[in-house]
Amino acid sequence: EDQVTQSPEALRLQEGESSSLNCSYTVSGLRGLFWYRQDPGKGPEFLFTLYSAGEEKEKERLKATLTKKESFLHITAPKPEDSATYLCAVYFNKFYFGSGTKLNVKP
Amino acid sequence: GAVVSQHPSWVICKSGTSVKIECRSLDFQATTMFWYRQFPKQSLMLMATSNEGSKATYEQGVEKDKFLINHASLTLSTLTVTSAHPEDSSFYICSARSGQGINEQFFGPGTRLTVL
Numbered sequence: 001e002d003q004v005t006q007s008p009e010a011l012r013l014q015e016g017e018s019s020s021l022n023c024s025y026t027v028s029g030l031r032g033l034f035w036y037r038q039d040p041g042k043g044p045e046f047l048f049t050l051y052s053a054g055e056e057k058e059k060e061r062l063k064a065t066l067t068k069k070e071s072f073l074h075i076t077a078p079k080p081e082d083s084a085t086y087l088c089a090v091y092f093n094k095f096y097f098g099s100g101t102k103l104n105v106k107p
Numbered sequence: 108g109a110v111v112s113q114h115p116s117w118v119i120c121k122s123g124t125s126v127k128i129e130c131r132s133l134d135f136q137a138t139t140m141f142w143y144r145q146f147p148k149q150s151l152m153l154m155a156t157s158n159e160g161s162k163a164t165y166e167q168g169v170e171k172d173k174f175l176i177n178h179a180s181l182t183l184s185t186l187t188v189t190s191a192h193p194e195d196s197s198f199y200i201c202s203a204r205s206g207q208g209i210n211e212q213f214f215g216p217g218t219r220l221t222v223l
Contacts, residue, residue: 034211034212043111043113043202043214044214046109049211095153095212097150098150099150
């Protein structure tokens, strides 16, 4: 049974078209949720850590939010350089990674 | 801060040979390091977790004798792929974490292994 599910698998946006990526999880007793960005052929780059429901964090055009069952990564007015795969991970007794959302932002 | 390096970034070897990949935390002490494998267009698959000075904990299905992990210091872990075969070709990524539990992991840039 998947512990972490990300949707959609792929997302194509026009430059400036805001949207959200979803990360839902089934583990109970969540101790932390992490968002990473991965460019092709590179290791994931750390973006955010969220610890409790209601928490929000922002970085440039990205905003991460957390509820008791899911997290959203909101992308406001994306640019082509935001194109990447976005991974989320949850920590329960160990780290569980989702399969990622591949974002493509067209100019 | 929180920089993790890997060496080499890519390697090509002949079937039957062994390959060693190094993972270093450059600006922090990593009490725990993780080794992942990633196939094209797929997410990260955790292979093993290593704590400095102790034996690595391997995930189910990962051969301990094939993927040797050594975490000799707080800044260095190595993964040796022994008697590599073409099916071992993959993208190997390490990550490092200071402290325990819920601290975030910081990833290295990855190593592309191709076995001919």
